[in-house]
Amino acid sequence: MEKKHIYLFCSAGMSTSLLVSKMRAQAEKYEVPVIIEAFPETLAGEKGQNADVVLLGPQIAYMLPEIQRLLPNKPVEVIDSLLYGKVGNAANLLI
Template sequence: MKKILLACSSGMSTSLLVEKMKAHARSIGEEAEIWAVGQEQAKQEMAKADVVLIGPQMSFLKGDLQKEAAKYGISVEVINMVAYGMADGKAAYEQAISLMGGTR
């Protein structure tokens, strides 16, 4: 099962994207645990994740989060701005999968 963590300022703006990503995963027959947290919880939650996607408004924290993620051997990337703005679950899910090396 793929475990994808999304983080944004409060964890609220990514909730719709999480639901659309889950729906896309189901539609292609993949099992995925996808959840969203606020920026203050991101470091603690990443220990449970295979990859971390952060909202564009948090891009300034990417370097700091990458240092923490390195302890777990996972990637941190800013969600594609177009996918984020359009709540494109398919695009965001594919971005997460590509960061995991295709499959995990």
């Protein structure tokens, strides 16, 4: 089975990097075939082209319309701020 690419975009990258680590651990634990990466929002138009799913950190929720415009054929969503604030719970997005 081909691995799906889930790309997360944010402004600073610190909390998103932690979230990516947790999501990767959950994916491995449940043998979910995914590649999960984090990038700064400035690379959304470029890197997002290779994603199957694009997730935005809540701090850049205001960019949702612009990133949807840049990636018209990709699902783009903002991670819920309550889940994002509880990084361990947000890793359960995979399940």
